[in-house]
Amino acid sequence: MVASRLIILGISLFWVGVSWAGPEMDAVMVEGVRTIDRRVASWLKAEKKKVPEISDDAVFLRRAFLVTVGRIPTAEEARAFLDDTDPEKRRGLISHLVHAPGYSWSMTNWAFDLLRVTDRKPGFNGSFEPYRAWVARAMVENRPWDQFTREVIAAKGNPWSLEGAPVGYYLRDRGMPLDNLANTTRIFLGSRMECAQCHDDPFGTTERRDFYELAAFTHGLHEADRSPMRPLWDELEEGDRRDSWEYRVARELWDRIYGMSVVGGGEGRIRLPEDYQYRxxxxxxxxxxxxPFGKTVRMSERSQANDGRAQLAEWVTERTGEQFASVIANRMWARVMGRPLYxxxxxxxxxEDTRFPELVRDLSRLMVALDYDLQRFQWVLLNTRAFEFAPNPEVGRFGNGEDLMGRPLARLAAEQIWDSLVTLAKxxxxxxxVPTSDGRFRVNGRLVGGGxxxxxxxxxEVMELGSEAAFRKYFADLVKATQSEGSGGGEESSMVAMGPRGGSGGRGGLVRACFLPSPAPRDHLLYVFGQSDREIVEGGSREPNVGQVLTLMNGFVQKQLVENGDAQVFTCLEGVEDARERVRRIYLAVLGRPPTDEELSWMMDEVRISGSEAWRNIVAVLVMSSEFVFIQ
Incomplete structure (x- = not known):
């Protein structure tokens, strides 16, 4: 049990730290750092603001870890960084972190939230695993953002293939093409056009016709023609054969083959709705x-095309002036600095309409100069003086003019909390x-064709079947193969795309948040701490609630950390007999910093009173502290 006197003391706990080395920087990146530093310095001088202090090593280290790799450093990583006397160790740390595997997984969490990547959708019995794996792979490969955007918007082809997997973006919103378009403009262009689906936007300049003219580029997406399979499917559905093996094979084809098809490149024209009310x-x-803006692209209303989405993708990435670059640059600034510039x-x-016009413009130009490389762009931001500024609790208060004077204090995102707890545990x-899509065809968990x-x-093969007769023959051969060949696990083994092979616990165990079901179940720590339900763009919440306190006191923390002697936070104490050093190591593991003299005194009192139970009590109280769940 946690020592209540430690909680009553209301310990004011703080900050954090690890290792380094990385690829070479180029001249554009170096100049980008200098440009941003000059802009921030000029703004501080013009506003007659005092230059903020630089954060200490512990604050910098914990901040750098949480921003780049989405987790706290281990005790060993913290000790290595804090004990290093190299004056360039901060630069080395950043280079190490942006090229560490954790950077890719943290960016995967970001992309999942932005794109509303989910494992399930009511009424959809196909699989989002190929799409989910494609998004993760794009983050691992650091795919340039303009290329990523084009591949998503213009996606076509086999949804199970590497090239066709991004059609999952449209499967995610099947049956809601207008909502999908509204999300597209919001995600990639920062244009909120959803109101214009029904009426002219009273708060902006977008008219309803503007929205439908844009929707014409993506109009006409549909499933592949199911007529070759329809007669057989109706026979199986209407007859008393739903428990038959044939029905199970047919169900797999109906849901995961035809049901995942996306046909049509965008017709380029659309009918105005029947309730259209304008002249x-x-x-x-x-x-x-x-x-509606940027360089105009037009398509004819008189004939049906098949390349509307390709034209839309080109317009978004190349013909919207600085808008496309500015939006992603601002998103990255918010990710690194804790608050967007607009x-x-x-x-x-x-x-020109922002508080920092020169800086906003410089960032857009930098994004273009770096060829939309988000990894290199964030490297630039992480190496600026602005990132090193001490935390500023005044940042973010409306109209206070503190925006460039230090990172705001903010509670960790749900994924950062989970990944940090996993770090303490293992x-x-x-x-x-790197996760890859299994992709082997299964029926009822049974591999076909020996895998x-x-x-x-x-x-x-199914998409090439042009007649009922051809389909029936193909189906008969497939049924025979599934009855006679191979075997597999249960239904849940049908796709293992995001489960790290060789990892502990697979999709349900102590692995990174990006490997777990998306979104997490309602009883999971991720849900309790506000992970997005994937219904709206960037729908996560950092608002506190009682459930979060109870989860830290009695849930995951108690089971996987406090009561688990094999947790990494305890194994790092092995061979250490000195009680003071044990306390120091726990502090390094949980908070990334050594205890203050006053804190050490409190903890030594706890050791004298509770004996061997003290270590568990100390871990519990540190994890439940505000310092642990906040980023400075």
């Missing part, structure tokens, strides 16, 4: 695609292989 068009009238982060503002959580047949191949 610039008639209900049901055909209108052609037209972009807010909300998904409502684009022209540089050490560095990134010693896993050699893949969903990708089955999809390609």
């Amino acid at each position: 610039d068009g008639d209900p049901g009238e055909w209108i052609g695609g037209r972009t 807010d909300p982060v998904d409502e684009y503002q022209d540089a 050490g560095d959580p990134d010693q896993v292989e 050699t047949l893949s969903y990708e191949n089955v999809y390609a």
Whole structure:
């Protein structure tokens, strides 16, 4: 049990730290750091603001870890950094972190939240695993953001293939094409156009016709023609055969082959809705695609095209002026500095309309100069003096003018809390292989063709079947194969795309948040601490609630840390007899810093009173402290 006197003391606990070395920087990156530092210094001078102090090593280390790799440092990593006397160790740490595996997994969490990547959707019985694995792979490969954007918007092809997997972006919103378009403009262009689905935007300049002209570029997406399979499916559905093996095979084809098809490149024209109420068009009238800002792209309302989404992707990434670059630059600034330069982060503002026009413009230019490389861009931000400024509790208060004077105090995101607790439980959580999609075709958990047949191949073959007779023959051969060949685990083994092979516990164990179900179940720590439900863009919350306190006191922390003698936070004490050094190591593991003299005195009192139980009590109280769940 946690020693209540330690909680009553209300210990004021603080900060944190690890290792380094990384690839070379280039001239554009170095100049980017200098430019940002000059802009911030000029702003401070013009506003007659005192230059903020620089954070100490412990604060810098914990901040750098949480921002870049999404977790706290281990005790060993903290000790290595804090004991190092190299004056360039901060630069070395940043280079190490942005090229560590944890950077990719932290960015995967970011991308999942932004794109609303989910494992399930009501009414959809296909699989989002190929899409989910594709997004994660893009983060691991550090795919340039403009390329990533084009691949998402113009996605086409086999949903189980490496090239076609991003069609999952449209499967995510199947049946809601207008909502999908609204999310596209919000995510990639910072344009909130959802209101214009129903009426002219009373708070902006977007008219309803503008929205439908843009929707024309993506209009016409549909499933592949199911007519070759339909007669057989109806026979199995209507007859008393739902428990048959044939039905199970057919169900797999119906849901995970036809049900995951995305056909159509975007017709480039659309009919105005029947309730259209403005004078610039008639209900049901055909209108052609037209972009509402940037360099105009038009498509004809008189003929149906098949490349509307490709044209839309090109317009978004290359013909919207500085808007596309500015929005992603502002998102990265918010990720690193804790607050965007213009807010909300998904409502684009022209540089001249922001409080920091020169800086906003410089960041957009830097993003373009770095070819939309988010890793290198964040390296630049992480190496600025602004990132090193001491935390400032005044940042973010409306109208106080403190925005460039230090990172705001903020509670950790749910994923950061989970990944940090996993670090305390098992050490560095990134010693896993890069996840790949299993993709082998299964029926009721049984591998087909001895595991050699893949969903990708089955999809390609089924899409080539042009008649009922051809489908029936293919189906009969497939049924025979599934009855006679191979075996597999249960249903849950059908896809293991995001479970790190060789990792502990797979999708349900002590692994990074990005490997767990998306979103997490309602009883999971991630849900309790506000992980997005993946219904809206960046829907996560950092608001406190009673459940969070109870979870830290009685849930994961108690089971996996306090009562688990094999947890890394305790194994780092092995061979250490001196009680003071044990306290120091626990502090390094949990908070990334050594205890103050006063804190050490409190903890030594606890050791004298509670004996061997003291170590568990100390771990519990530190993890439940505000310092642990906040980033400075």
